[in-house]
Amino acid sequence: xxEPVVVDRATKRFAGHTAVNALSLSVPSGIIYGxxxxxxxxxxxxxxxxxxxxxxDEGSVRLFGQxxxxxxxxxxxxxxxxxxxxxxxxxxxxxxxxLAEAKGMSRRAARIKALDWLxxxxxxxxxxxxxxxxxxxxxxxxxxxxxxxxxxxxVILDEPFSGLDPVNSQVLRDTVVDYRRRGKTVLFSxxxxxxxxxxxxxxxxxxxGKKLIDGTLAEVKRTHGGQxxxxxxxxxxxxxxxxxxxxxxxxxxxxxxxxxxxxxxxxADPQEIxxxxxxxxxxxxxxxxxxxxxxxxxVDLVGPEAxxxxxxxxxxxxxxxxxx
Amino acid sequence: MHKVWAVIRREFVERVRTRWFWISxxxxxxxxxxxxxxQIMQSVGGGVRDIAVVDSTTSAFGRRVTEALAASPNFxxxxxxxxxxxxxxxxxxxxxxQLNGFLIISNDLTETGKAEYRASNLSLQTVEGLERxxxxxxxxxxxxxxxVNPAVVDWAQGIRITLDQTKIARGKTTKESAGESFxxxxxxxxxxxxxxxxxxxxxxxxxxxxxTTRVIEVLVSSLRPFQLMLGKVAGAGAVSxxxxxxxGVSARLLISLRVPIARALGADASAAAGMKLPHIPFAxxxxxxxxxxxxxxxxxxxxxAVGAMxxxxxxxxxxxxxxxxxxxxxxxxxxxxxxDPSSTFARTLSIVPFTSPIATPVRWTAGSMGVGELGASxxxxxxxxxxxxxxxxxxxxxxxxxxxxxxxxxxxxxxxxA
Numbered sequence: 136x137x138e139p140v141v142v143d144r145a146t147k148r149f150a151g152h153t154a155v156n157a158l159s160l161s162v163p164s165g166i167i168y169g170x171x172x173x174x175x176x177x178x179x180x181x182x183x184x185x186x187x188x189x190x191x192d193e194g195s196v197r198l199f200g201q202x203x204x205x206x207x208x209x210x211x212x213x214x215x216x217x218x219x220x221x222x223x224x225x226x227x228x229x230x231x232x233x234l235a236e237a238k239g240m241s242r243r244a245a246r247i248k249a250l251d252w253l254x255x256x257x258x259x260x261x262x263x264x265x266x267x268x269x270x271x272x273x274x275x276x277x278x279x280x281x282x283x284x285x286x287x288x289x290v291i292l293d294e295p296f297s298g299l300d301p302v303n304s305q306v307l308r309d310t311v312v313d314y315r316r317r318g319k320t321v322l323f324s325x326x327x328x329x330x331x332x333x334x335x336x337x338x339x340x341x342x343x344g345k346k347l348i349d350g351t352l353a354e355v356k357r358t359h360g361g362q363x364x365x366x367x368x369x370x371x372x373x374x375x376x377x378x379x380x381x382x383x384x385x386x387x388x389x390x391x392x393x394x395x396x397x398x399x400x401x402x403a404d405p406q407e408i409x410x411x412x413x414x415x416x417x418x419x420x421x422x423x424x425x426x427x428x429x430x431x432x433x434v435d436l437v438g439p440e441a442x443x444x445x446x447x448x449x450x451x452x453x454x455x456x457x458x459x
Numbered sequence: 460m461h462k463v464w465a466v467i468r469r470e471f472v473e474r475v476r477t478r479w480f481w482i483s484x485x486x487x488x489x490x491x492x493x494x495x496x497x498q499i500m501q502s503v504g505g506g507v508r509d510i511a512v513v514d515s516t517t518s519a520f521g522r523r524v525t526e527a528l529a530a531s532p533n534f535x536x537x538x539x540x541x542x543x544x545x546x547x548x549x550x551x552x553x554x555x556x557q558l559n560g561f562l563i564i565s566n567d568l569t570e571t572g573k574a575e576y577r578a579s580n581l582s583l584q585t586v587e588g589l590e591r592x593x594x595x596x597x598x599x600x601x602x603x604x605x606x607v608n609p610a611v612v613d614w615a616q617g618i619r620i621t622l623d624q625t626k627i628a629r630g631k632t633t634k635e636s637a638g639e640s641f642x643x644x645x646x647x648x649x650x651x652x653x654x655x656x657x658x659x660x661x662x663x664x665x666x667x668x669x670x671t672t673r674v675i676e677v678l679v680s681s682l683r684p685f686q687l688m689l690g691k692v693a694g695a696g697a698v699s700x701x702x703x704x705x706x707g708v709s710a711r712l713l714i715s716l717r718v719p720i721a722r723a724l725g726a727d728a729s730a731a732a733g734m735k736l737p738h739i740p741f742a743x744x745x746x747x748x749x750x751x752x753x754x755x756x757x758x759x760x761x762x763x764a765v766g767a768m769x770x771x772x773x774x775x776x777x778x779x780x781x782x783x784x785x786x787x788x789x790x791x792x793x794x795x796x797x798x799d800p801s802s803t804f805a806r807t808l809s810i811v812p813f814t815s816p817i818a819t820p821v822r823w824t825a826g827s828m829g830v831g832e833l834g835a836s837x838x839x840x841x842x843x844x845x846x847x848x849x850x851x852x853x854x855x856x857x858x859x860x861x862x863x864x865x866x867x868x869x870x871x872x873x874x875x876x877a
Contacts, residue, residue: 186680188860209681216680220673225473236465237681281677 137200139289139320145194154180156344169335170324177344178324210239213287217294219278223267234281252280292323328430342437356426363425367394373417463690470694488709511561515541527592644824648793651817655754658699659762666766684856692759746823753840754816764851767858789817800825812843
């Protein structure tokens with residue numbers, strides 16, 4: 136089965152500034168994929184190119200192995216844009232039915248599904264009320280229903296957690312996890328690393344429109360955070376000092392006597408250190424691989440960029456790109 | 460196509476559900492009913508005027524004028540000899556609504572032809588009636604002073620000439636008076652102007668709503684911008700057709716009920732039955748609808764583009780002005796068009812797509828347009844619609860996703876070229 140989303144060297148420029156620069160990424164089927172980056176990194180612009188809202192200036196987007204963006208496949212994709220919005224004067228159920236119809240669903244099926252979801256999220260009594268009568272939290276729920284009403288294979292969520300109250304945030308998280316369990320694919324953008332760390336199978340970090348790193352969460356941690364190793368001894372240290380001073384394996388060491396914290400070099404295999412220690416007769420009380428948090432990797436990677444992100448000039452000709 | 464249909468339905472249903480739609484749907488027939496009732500009341504006797512004749516003549520002339528006026532069913536006349544303060548007291552009577560007006564005549568009327576009428580309400584009908592009566596008496600007096608037999612004068616004046624009016628248009632002749640054609644053309648032009656403006660602005664505000672609420676982003680990722688624009692324009696157009704249908708059916712109903720209405724008002728039912736109704740040929744109706752549709756498509760495409768390039772109501776109000784002025788040109792030309800529908804001016808207006816939606820139906824109704832010219836006008840309008848829609852769709856496509864400051868002319872040109 137071909138990958139749901141493939142972006143191939145896509146570039147998008149707005150009035151003299153490049154929002155996305157030759158970005159490539161591919162989202163395999165059945166996983167949760169995180170697109171991470173500071174404000175202004177080009178996340179929203181990337182998602183909009185995938186959704187056919189913007190046409191890439193260079194490069195291409197392929198969905199489900201076919202040429203063409205979100206519009207061609209709108210029946211198979213659910214999209215929650217960063218800036219939420221519903222028709223304020225329409226009735227709740229009518230909005231849901233209309234948005235589902237716009238994605239190619241039949242009117243009758245859309246109606247049944249809409250009522251079903253409203254029931255499930257406790258909004259059934261509000262179905263005939265105007266959207267503007269609903270509270271902010273209820274409107275968020277309605278918006279979320281409109282994203283997944285047509286049971287899409289691929290869900291694309293742009294900053295889904297921003298502005299959500301804790302209850303809705305949990306509803307969203309449960310649904311996302313449930314989606315993956317049912318073999319569907321979720322692609323979401325965020326600048327909050329805790330969300331990404333909890334949910335993502337794979338991720339891609341971008342800054343200033345360029346990809347810095349992508350891969351599975353474990354790969355990213357291994358290759359870019361550096362690996363940390365905590366070793367504590369129970370009596371004999373064996374040949375520990377000789378092994379720790381091997382620059383091929385250990386980049387940095389903090390020795391506390393009975394315990395040491397090592398930062399391993401790129402590509403170093405902790406198993407080799409363990410074998411060396413055991414063979415040299417060291418008695419170990421603790422041998423623990425500690426991966427740095429995604430947050431630390433993110434700050435290390437984009438720290439200087441993130442600090443200047445706010446200084447990126449707002450575009451005029453297509454100002455919506457500025458928030459990406 | 461299913462998607463476009465969904466947009467059309469949403470546009471239609473949401474519009475028809477608004478209070479404003481039903482207010483105007485009801486207001487139309489109420490106004491029309493008012494016109495019918497007014498006409499019936501006129502025939503009942505609302506038309507009789509109480510007037511005084513201030514007579515400063517030294518001959519029997521004043522009395523003869525009074526008699527002539529009294530003979531008409533439209534006037535109730537009292538003769539008042541001229542004197543000091545008479546004018547003042549009559550003026551206060553007029554102001555107190557006890558008198559409609561008064562006529563001042565003197566000896567030199569038969570020489571100079573001048574008299575004076577003062578009234579609270581100077582209706583054309585009353586003035587014409589007075590002038591006709593004065594003319595008749597004055598001519599008679601002048602002939603008598605030259606020795607003509609009064610009986611001969613009476614006989615000579617006992618004839619009234621009426622013109623039997625027949626319109627020759629497109630190889631057919633129809634019984635129709637100049638007044639009727641004029642009124643029909645005028646009403647049509649005003650209706651077209653109002654409908655195009657009203658429903659065009661509806662398209663604009665609908666585009667703007669999707670922009671300001673940001674629904675547009677989800678829509679654009681599901682439908683092509685052109686599908687969206689098409690659905691919007693068609694939906695708003697359907698609403699206006701529905702509105703016209705309500706008005707048309709209720710007008711037809713009111714006309715067929717005019718005899719019972721007259722009876723209920725205690726008026727002469729036969730007068731109501733004989734009420735003059737403008738005759739609208741089927742071809743005229745088709746031309747009217749075709750050009751309404753064309754004009755609506757042309758202008759609502761422009762209004763859609765205006766909505767797309769603005770970020771809020773105020774901006775849109777400013778940006779729509781050039782489009783409104785374009786439509787105003789034909790509105791302000793209505794009088795010129797109806798007065799001389801075959802002038803070069805009128806011909807030009809009916810070939811330019813921006814003015815033809817109003818100018819062509821007017822000229823067609825006035826009968827000064829051949830089928831060939833109608834075809835040319837329609838063809839030009841179609842070309843205009845295609846061209847304008849193409850430009851508007853390109854502005855719309857970029858504009859709907861844009862926020863922030865309004866684009867400059869240069870930026871608009873770039874959007875269209877992109």
